[in-house]
Amino acid sequence: MKKLIYAALAIILATSLLWVGSIHFERAQNAETGTNGNKVLNLYNWGDYIDPALITKFEKQTGIKVNYETFDSNEAMVTKIKQGGTSYDLTVPSDYMIQKMKKENLLLPIHKSKITTLKYIDKRFLNLAFDRHNKYSIPYFWGTLGIVYNDKYVKRHEISQWNDLWNSKYRDKIMLIDSARDILGLSLISQGNSLNDKSSADLQAAKGKLDALMPNVKAIVADEIKMYMVQEEAPIAVTYSGEAAEMIAQNKHLHYIVPTKGSNEWFDNLVIPKTAKHIAAAYQFINFINQPENAKQNAEYIGYATPNAKAKQLLPKSIRTDQQFYPSAKTLSKLQVYQDLGQKKTQEYNDLFLEFKMTNR
Structure with missing residues (x-):
């Protein structure tokens, strides 16, 4: 009788192990294919x-x-x-x-x-x-941060570096991409500083210079910047090279430049x-x-x-061969790559940019 009981228990145990094993196997499969069995x-x-x-x-x-x-x-x-x-x-x-x-x-x-x-x-x-x-x-x-301009309203020789954006004749004519790192960065470069500057004094100075740019700023926008520039809502924009390429493909009057004194090269x-x-x-x-x-x-x-x-x-x-998007070695030599600033400094950049956006409209 005991032998029969032990045999029955052995069968139950073996069945349980097979069942547990099948669950683990199914979970392993689902980890690669998803719960519905499809990859x-x-x-x-x-x-x-x-x-x-x-x-x-x-x-x-x-x-x-x-x-x-x-x-x-x-x-x-x-x-x-x-x-x-x-x-x-x-x-x-x-x-x-x-x-x-x-x-x-x-x-x-x-x-x-x-x-x-x-x-x-x-x-x-x-x-x-x-x-x-x-x-x-x-x-x-990969790509760069630069300036898009419309040749119907802006001549090529008028725009070559970040400081040109502060010209009073561009009042209410510039669109900026909505990015703290990029916009504070262009202000830092315009003052001869690094894109990865961690000096609070330099950052405050960069924000102060941005405040002086605000009269020229028509809008601070995200992806819709492409549509606005194609539709000629503004003659100048600060944006990324790929965004610029899409704009140019839809409006022959648009052009893209990387400022001569440096900018961001990103990957x-x-x-x-x-x-x-x-x-x-x-x-x-x-x-x-x-x-x-x-x-x-x-x-x-x-x-x-x-x-x-x-x-x-x-x-x-x-x-x-288009140097707007595949820049020359000379241009590339002046570009900087963003580094991780750490949480505290990243928050400082974000706070300053938010102040720029909120207190100057």
């Missing part, structure tokens, strides 16, 4: 920062469903990743934010042996100071957050988007400069 990739990107046709192409080629969400600032992106909720598999921070995310242990190391398309990336965009040896990031796009990179659940899919996407034909298509759609050397060769000559 998925949770991609968190800047708004309007990929050709939608490439997402469709990736889904068809791989059978992986892309869940696509967007953010409008590096800070908003990091805040949401820290909060949890959605476990993003790929996101696209800028240089200084990669530094911050590394320090806060928010990223998984990149296994470069899995990046078969790394050979196409121009070495100039690898092993940069914000991520030595590309331990955590793979280049996506956006693909990273895998530490909470990612579909890691194999993330690597598949990184390799897909860096295939030269795909990277070329993406660069043409977005308007920003590609770090993919092979893709650049495939671009029309009129694009790859």
Whole structure:
């Protein structure tokens, strides 16, 4: 009788172990495929920062469903990743934010042996100071901060550096991109200081100079700056090179310059957050988007400069030789890359910019 009981218990125990094992196996599968059994990739990107046709192409080629969400600032992106909720598999921070995310242990190391398309990336965009040896990031796009002007209202020789924006003849004629780091940065450069200045005295002086610019400022806006400039709501704007490329494509009177005394050169990179659940899919996407034909298509759609050397060769000559968006070595030598300022100084920049926006209208 005892033998029968022991045998029954053994069968129950074995069945239980199989059941528990199947649960763990199912959870492991779901971590890579999602609860509905389909392969998925949770991609968190800047708004309007990929050709939608490439997402469709990736889904068809791989059978992986892309869940696509967007953010409008590096800070908003990091805040949401820290909060949890959605476990993003790929996101696209800028240089200084990669530094911050590394320090806060928010990223998984990149296994470069899995990046078969790394050979196409121009070495100039690898092993940069914000991520030595590309331990955590793979280049996506790069560009500059500069000035767009409309030649119907502004002559080319009138605009060449940041200080030209303070000319009183531009009263109520300038649109600024809504970014504390960029707008305080241009004021810092105009006073001969670094984009990464941490001196409170210098920052106060930069804010004071911005206050003097306010009579010339028509609006401080985000993505809608493209529409406004195309529709000629203002003759001058401070914005990013890729935004400028989209404007120029729609209005032949618009032009873009990088100020001669320096500006920001930025780098956006693909990273895998530490909470990612579909890691194999993330690597598949990184390799897909860096295939030269795909990277070329993406660069043409977005308007920003590609770090993919092979893709650049495939671009029309009129694009790859355009120094508005692929600047000369002389121009590049005067550009600065943002560094992580730390939470306290970042907040100081944000507070000063908010004061500029709120107290001078």
